[in-house]
Ligand SMILES: *[C@@H]1O[C@H](CO)[C@@H](O)[C@H](O)[C@H]1NC(C)=O
């Protein structure tokens with residue numbers, strides 16, 4: 471016993487040292503795993519989670535063609551009331567066929583409470599014939615397109631007369647003064663105006679803040695061809711304007727040329743995957759894009775897409791538990807905490823919270 475005791479003590483001491491070393495190294499490993507985990511979590515996009523029972527009440531709306539969010543974080547929607555866009559709306563030369571019905575008498579622009587979905591404000595009665603796009607800029611101006619009128623408008627908040635008018639009323643055309651069923655606006659913080667025009671011309675017009683035409687996208691020497699630019703958004707940190715190039719089933723992001731003309735010859739970023747479907751609208755958050763597609767084929771699900779334009783990849787897919795019907799427009803709110811999707815069949819508006827991935 472006496473002889474073995476020092477060995478036992480030594481063995482115990484060595485064991486303790488080994489255990490301490492194991493605990494120490496494993497706890498260090500834990501920490502470093504968490505560090506790696508945190509880096510990965512930061513790289514993953516926020517996930518849209520549908521808010522249940524929002525809006526609380528049935529708003530009894532027509533086709534909701536446009537949605538945007540004002541700086542009070544309130545969603546603002548643009549709807550067609552009793553009008554429906556179908557194969558009889560336009561003839562073969564893209565002329566609107568129901569001018570005799572007059573403008574929609576109901577309010578077409580509704581501001582909603584972000585918590586309850588209750589209607590807080592109504593505007594835009596007796597002006598529009600076939601609503602399409604709605605964009606609210608940081609100064610609360612409303613940028614609206616009406617496909618029937620072949621026009622785009624800038625309305626200052628609360629005013630009934632537009633301060634800027636693009637295109638000629640009921641006159642489809644492809645010169646620089648006429649539009650043809652324009653779809654949507656995107657407005658830069660520097661004031662430049664991007665107008666997607668539209669169902670027939672398949673071009674994007676870039677104007678300065680006063681409405682002077684600066685550029686037509688694609689330009690003649692540009693290797694880019696659009697087929698119904700249906701939605702448009704800016705990614706200012708990347709100096710890109712991203713277009714829902716609907717019939718080409720892709721999103722393309724040419725240079726916006728906001729800060730300098732350097733790089734305007736860079737090729738567009740192109741996001742096109744086989745099951746992407748026809749992309750109806752896009753809205754940016756930081757350097758990412760949230761998009762919705764529409765009916766394409768029975769094999770391609772109608773869903774929301776989260777896109778990283780820099781890697782030209784779809785990085786997430788999402789939809790409400792009940793599924794989408796026919797989503798038409800999407801808007802991320804100014805601080806990126808939620809997004810809204812407007813549908814034209816059934817006519818409804820969805821709110822999604824943007825939550826960090828688990
Ligand atoms: C389409 O309608 C417009 C006006 O309603 C008319 O002037 C034009 O000739 C029509 N085009 C065709 C192809 O019928």
Ligand SMILES: *[C@@H]1O[C@H](CO)[C@@H](O)[C@H](O)[C@H]1NC(C)=O
Nearest residue numbers: 542543584804805806807808
């Ligand atoms: C964004 O705004 C909403 C509504 O005001 C607010 O509840 C939310 O906390 C804000 N989120 C961030 C990230 O600032």
